[in-house]
Amino acid sequence: MSQPQSKTLHDNWYFGHGLVWLLAPFALLFYFVSAIRRLLFKVGVKKVFKAEVPVIVVGNISVGGNGKTPVVLALADYYQSHGIKVGILSRGYGAKSAVYPRRVNGDDNAAEVGDEPRLLAIRSQCDVVIDPNRARGAAYLTEELQCELIICDDGLQHYALHRDIELVVMDDRKVGSGYLLPMGPLREGQWRLSTVDALIHNSRSMPTFDHAVAPQFLMTLVPGDFTSVSNRAKTCTVEEIRNQVPCSAIAGIGSPQRFFNQLRDMQITLSHTQPLADHHAMTPSDIPQGTVLMTEKDAVKAASFAHEACWFLPVSAHLAPDFFNLIDVKLAKAGLTFNKTDRNNNNGI
Numbered sequence: 001m002s003q004p005q006s007k008t009l010h011d012n013w014y015f016g017h018g019l020v021w022l023l024a025p026f027a028l029l030f031y032f033v034s035a036i037r038r039l040l041f042k043v044g045v046k047k048v049f050k051a052e053v054p055v056i057v058v059g060n061i062s063v064g065g066n067g068k069t070p071v072v073l074a075l076a077d078y079y080q081s082h083g084i085k086v087g088i089l090s091r092g093y094g095a096k097s098a099v100y101p102r103r104v105n106g107d108d109n110a111a112e113v114g115d116e117p118r119l120l121a122i123r124s125q126c127d128v129v130i131d132p133n134r135a136r137g138a139a140y141l142t143e144e145l146q147c148e149l150i151i152c153d154d155g156l157q158h159y160a161l162h163r164d165i166e167l168v169v170m171d172d173r174k175v176g177s178g179y180l181l182p183m184g185p186l187r188e189g190q191w192r193l194s195t196v197d198a199l200i201h202n203s204r205s206m207p208t209f210d211h212a213v214a215p216q217f218l219m220t221l222v223p224g225d226f227t228s229v230s231n232r233a234k235t236c237t238v239e240e241i242r243n244q245v246p247c248s249a250i251a252g253i254g255s256p257q258r259f260f261n262q263l264r265d266m267q268i269t270l271s272h273t274q275p276l277a278d279h280h281a282m283t284p285s286d287i288p289q290g291t292v293l294m295t296e297k298d299a300v301k302a303a304s305f306a307h308e309a310c311w312f313l314p315v316s317a318h319l320a321p322d323f324f325n326l327i328d329v330k331l332a333k334a335g336l337t338f339n340k341t342d343r344n345n346n347n348g349i
Helices: 007-015 018-043 068-080 115-124 132-144 188-194 238-242 256-266 296-302 321-333
Strands: 057-059 087-088 126-132 149-153 165-171 198-202 216-223 227-228 247-251 272-275 291-295 310-313 315-319
Touching: 007 018, 018 216, 068 087, 068 115, 068 165, 068 216, 068 315, 087 132, 087 238, 115 126, 115 149, 115 296, 126 132, 132 291, 198 321, 227 238, 238 256, 247 256, 247 321, 256 272, 272 310, 296 310
Parallel strands: 057 149, 057 165, 087 126, 087 149, 165 198, 198 216, 247 272, 247 291, 291 310
Antiparallel strands: 216 315, 227 310
């Protein structure tokens, strides 16, 4: 039997348990500090770096992961397929690199460069650079690597870097309680949803809002074959996984339950599920015996010690052509145009 679903301490905080009101004074302080910071950038007291090429920021207004990485990969694949040299910029959350900016390779240690940047380098086959100073990282991508388009993984609130397009990715949790940090999960108020260029929903159905928001698009995550964590050349079909018992699942992402639900939707019986914190540093003790299923983000951290029965599920984002048409128009206004006559019809990765 799978572990019963129950609300964790994190869930209670995310969706607004009554006790979060004890944090209201700190949320009010966060509001004023954030507002003053935005104002300083707006009036020019704090400097904004403008790269020589267009910049797309893929972020969110809430803490935690909700599907940004597949969107970044889909955009990178789409524009690379049109002959544009794409560079991906990441803060490199959790990275312990000795130098910045750092170009990430697929064989780098995830503990050194971060789990998401390593995944991006493996999947995108384009230049991936990490730097906590995103302006410096953007300059490196353009001046040293000659990239024509920068896609920034996260960084919606990093106003020191000018952006031409802002995209917000949300999952079924939407804005949670709607409260600002630390009272709730929001980095910025819900007003921000009307100022970005598009909202991308990692959901089965289009959510509704009681206030104005940017154009909205649904994203579908299309799973591929299960892939061996220790040997990416080895794959396994979902039918073969269904026949393996016992079968466990672990996930260290923003919403582990989303991954577990996806596996159940694939008619996979899970004897045990283990949610881990987002960006959790995987160790051998985290991996049970028997068949173990995990996300690709977890797999890049466990590749060196995972046993042979560990598999990850790669997913690719599929977005409607209207979404890419919207981005094309906005990039053209920013000065980036390209020939779409030999466009392939692959709108995902």
